[in-house]
Amino acid sequence: VEVRLSIPAVDDWHVHVRDGAMLRAVAPFTARWCRTAMVMPNLRPPIDSWQSARAYREEIISVTQSVNPDFSPRIAVYLSPALELEDLRAGFAAGDIAAVKFYPAGATTNSDQGMGSLQSYLPLLEEMASIGVRLLVHCESTDPEVDIFDREARFLDDELLAVRQELPDLDITVEHLSTAAGLDFVRSHPRTHGTVTPHHLRSDRNDLLASGMQPDLFCKPVLNSARDRRALLDAVCEGEPRVSFGTDSAPHSMAAKRAETIAAGVFNAPFALEVVAELLHQEGALDALGGFVARNGWAAYGMDPPPFDLELVRHDRAERPRTVDVDEHTSVVVYGVEPARHWTVSRIPQ
Numbered sequence: 477v478e479v480r481l482s483i484p485a486v487d488d489w490h491v492h493v494r495d496g497a498m499l500r501a502v503a504p505f506t507a508r509w510c511r512t513a514m515v516m517p518n519l520r521p522p523i524d525s526w527q528s529a530r531a532y533r534e535e536i537i538s539v540t541q542s543v544n545p546d547f548s549p550r551i552a553v554y555l556s557p558a559l560e561l562e563d564l565r566a567g568f569a570a571g572d573i574a575a576v577k578f579y580p581a582g583a584t585t586n587s588d589q590g591m592g593s594l595q596s597y598l599p600l601l602e603e604m605a606s607i608g609v610r611l612l613v614h615c616e617s618t619d620p621e622v623d624i625f626d627r628e629a630r631f632l633d634d635e636l637l638a639v640r641q642e643l644p645d646l647d648i649t650v651e652h653l654s655t656a657a658g659l660d661f662v663r664s665h666p667r668t669h670g671t672v673t674p675h676h677l678r679s680d681r682n683d684l685l686a687s688g689m690q691p692d693l694f695c696k697p698v699l700n701s702a703r704d705r706r707a708l709l710d711a712v713c714e715g716e717p718r719v720s721f722g723t724d725s726a727p728h729s730m731a732a733k734r735a736e737t738i739a740a741g742v743f744n745a746p747f748a749l750e751v752v753a754e755l756l757h758q759e760g761a762l763d764a765l766g767g768f769v770a771r772n773g774w775a776a777y778g779m780d781p782p783p784f785d786l787e788l789v790r791h792d793r794a795e796r797p798r799t800v801d802v803d804e805h806t807s808v809v810v811y812g813v814e815p816a817r818h819w820t821v822s823r824i825p826q
């Protein structure tokens with residue numbers, strides 16, 4: 477039986493599109509179905525000023541315009557001692573800066589510019605609350621004593637909870653929820669939102685480790701237990717309004733994913749929507765798709781409906797590419813090829 481549904485254009489609330497040749501190869505995949513995407517600032521050097529945010533935004537638009545002229549990326553700037561309040565205020569007012577992203581130092585790719593403690597930024601965070609700038613948080617303890625599977629929960633307890641309580645007017649997004657503990661945190665505090673990735677909904681640490689180590693599934697925060705994955709998927713299927721689609725698509729070259737020390741990141745931009753559609757189809761919850769990938773984010777950010785809709789059709793298995801070429805020497809492995817074989821997405825103009 478053919479399944480056919482239409483949903484609003486998607487918003488991706490967490491994506492890495494990199495720069496240079498990688499940007500040109502990967503950003504068009506995000507722009508195809510999205511009205512907007514929150515682009516992360518962990519480049520070298522990091523995006524940490526109005527000027528660098530504006531230049532990066534313009535560069536992204538220049539490589540996505542031919543795919544979707546309606547695509548309007550949002551840039552999150554890097555929270556570090558280099559970020560200046562007046563510059564942030566002006567860049568936010570101009571629409572070139574959309575949010576501020578905090579990384580614990582060393583937690584993931586190019587995050588060594590961060591400073592250890594979120595609390596050390598309280599004066600700046602207080603100003604952000606007063607001007608309405610959202611704080612996006614990579615919640616992962618970097619304490620080497622803490623087990624890797626407990627790091628999200630520990631960061632929430634040890635660092636984010638105090639900030640949450642100190643600044644009740646600050647809008648906070650807990651990025652890439654990976655545990656039931658993270659979901660509980662989001663649900664139990666006002667003005668607190670969460671993003672969820674396709675790979676944390678579909679895969680768990682058994683997929684990563686149990687049948688031979690799968691480097692393409694290695695990401696931060698690490699895929700956690702089957703129980704955690706189930707809690708996240710149940711929340712999405714039930715239409716939990718406090719979570720929205722954030723792919724955390726994070727491309728690395730195949731060489732970096734096959735190296736002695738494997739880079740953290742899953743490249744899912746080509747099939748992120750198809751992965752979620754197939755999961756919800758399997759759960760009998762396709763009616764929750766439009767809320768998760770579109771409307772929940774509109775509610776959090778106070779947005780109007782998008783200028784176009786999407787049509788999704790489920791069909792027999794079709795061929796799908798397993799890699800994307802960046803240049804003649806570099807390719808990136810794509811996540812979610814199997815579920816994507818059942819789905820075709822197209823754009824419906826309004």
Ligand SMILES: [Zn+2]
Pocket residue numbers: 490491492516724726
């Ligand atoms: Zn990320």
